[in-house]
Amino acid sequence: MTIIANTLIALTGLLHIGFLVLEMFLWTGPKGRAVFRMTAEQAEATRVLAANQGLYNGFLAAGLFWSLIQAEAAFAFQLKVFFLVCVVVAAIYGAWSVKPRILLIQGGPAIAALVFLLMAS
Known part of the structure; x- marks a missing residue:
């Protein structure tokens, strides 16, 4: 379960790096x-x-990657939960305010990661 959770956390972080590139450099x-x-x-x-x-998407990615390299297990868990919840909240707001599909694209991997993380704990 932990390997799946960490893989999904890394995927979520990579997605947010992609969002950063799209929004900061490819927007126009x-x-x-x-x-x-x-x-x-x-x-x-x-x-x-x-x-x-x-x-802001870059900050979320940085936090997710930080959570994966944090050596102290309890603190790493807290970081993972915090940053995944931040992503889920952002996805919910994006789905409500911009496009419902955002919940699936941005929130889906984070929700799955959170579920596996909680199952592993």
Whole structure:
């Protein structure tokens, strides 16, 4: 169970690195506009907001990776729970405020990781 949980945590972290790249660097390009179905004008008007959002996704990724390398088991568990819950809350808000599919894409791996993490403890 622990190996599955840690694999899902790593996957969640990698997804958030991907979100960071998309929102900070690809937002106004063809890929960013296609993913979010925006015109060039919409992308340019929201560029700074997206970059800020991307930075926060990077912080979530950093916390998830930190939790995987933390040597002290109890603290590592607390970090994992905290950052996974942060991702789930962000996914719920994103699903409510932007697009329901965000809950599956962003929240799905984090929810699965949290379930396996709690089962392993």
